[in-house]
Amino acid sequence: MRSLAVVCLGIILAEVSMAAPPGGSSCVAALPAEAAGYRPAGPDEVVDRDGLFSLIDGGAEVYRALHVQVVAERRYRKPGAPDILVDVFDMGGSADAFGAYHHDMREGPSAGVGVESERQGGNLFFWKGRCYVSVVPLGVGPGVAEAVLALGQAVAAAIREPGAPPALLALLPAQGRVASQVHYFHDGALLGRLVDLDEPGFLGLGDDTEGLLARYRPTGAPAPAGAEGPALLLIRYPALARAQAAEQAAAAWCQPRGEGRPRCALRRVGALLALVLNAASEEARLLLGRVPFERGARP
Template sequence: MGILLFAALAAGAAAAQVESADLAKFLPAEIDGWRPAAADELYTGDRIFEYIDGAGEVYRAYNYRSLLARRYARPGQPDIIADFFDMGVAADAFGVFTHGLEGARLDIGQGAVASEGQLSFWKDRYYISLYAETQTPEVRRALLGLGRVIAESIPGEGHRPGILALFPQGFDIRQARYFHRHVILNYHYFVASDNILFLDGRTEAALAASGDGVRKTYLLIVRYPSDEDAERARQSFEKSYLHTDAVRGAVEIKRGKWSAAVSRRAHLFIVFDAATREEARDILEKAAGKLAGLMIIAHPECVKRP
């Protein structure tokens, strides 16, 4: 038993070393005088909570495979942290990127945002977060340079989720959020404490808004494994959120804020905060109508997840 346990532990350690090396090859050994300050750290599964306790649940919700963390140091300058995530598939790399879209857009990788002392981007199945506790002019240049070097070292590109093609004109796809689970939905638009839409690893969802900063209308689109699953979720939503199980149509949740839902071909469409009943119905008609002319390819992993 002891020999078998030792062999299993040794095999696991060897596999971790290989995975660490596979990810480390994308990170440069030096950038503008910053060099690795210590050995890289590799995290998988629940071990991510040892590293980023507060935000670990977000990456778990996007089914991350592994995280390689490297600290760069340069005398007289703040350290720079590079967190390199293997998300398994491009859709989830894109998804976790959309979880935090605050900042200036940059042309790095397949999409990047930067704010004070931070830069994040995605490319292929990878999501990269770079940050420093303090921003100096040197740090800013190093973050940009590091981001470009890493992005260029990743040879391939991934596809954005096909579900985004269902949003009607007027919805800001650049600010759309893509996810699987209701904890992420509630972060961006609170619907209910309970998982009334039955979101899980087999579903894929996107949320986008139209309008300006004063007034916005939101459209949530969810793809389910089957027509029956989508219809079950619609009925649950109408009963729990619209507080009706008898009338299909738009409901005024608050004064001047209408909501409505419809299920079509394994998809659920929900409008939140429409200005009028007619606007809610029109958005649903346009979005659901797009299914007729499009072939939406499902997330490759969704059918496998619990």
């Protein structure tokens, strides 16, 4: 009875941590009234997860798959300069904020804003706490890059808690990992965008699972893009039985087609399932051997 109460309390706390804080989203509240001479050009556009399709064209599913709750877009204006759009995504938790940021490959230089950030093509992206933030200037010109940075810094400064990346990240072997290609997901639809598994349904993924896909450099090769190296898929299931079922299905999927090599290698310990794709047997074995399963095996 006592253990049941603990479980119920855990569920309640988990739900509280996913809900928007009282008084509205702390991410939305972090939008500044002014930075670098830029002020709001009009009222914010605020949408929930269902309204996201109207705000962004083509990518709403990514953020919906990562449990986005509220998104606010504020257009900043300064006379004689291009407008700047700041979009704040309240992802409900820092793991999903990490996921939203890392959905794209992150190869650009850091801006030193938030927990992780990237300057790319004049834009600034970062995550901090439960917030993923995009700052996009609508033109180029003198002072624009500085204003983009100032707006980002102002948002980041107003987000109090830094948050933490997904706990699974600590289980990824560091050696050979391509830092720009670590992606977080819950369901198969998002995973299917990140790696070609034909049909990822066999993994039994859903909103209640979480996983990371990480690319590694080929063993012994110089280390540029890492695209041709192995990929490690790490998935934690909420129940042991689901992990076992996924292991069985994955083992069948990994079988070679024709005379080729196996499509993947796998290992499961408890509720944690790991697959290595795009690797020779020995390379896969070594990579699996470096995963500290014992630290993440509990559902």
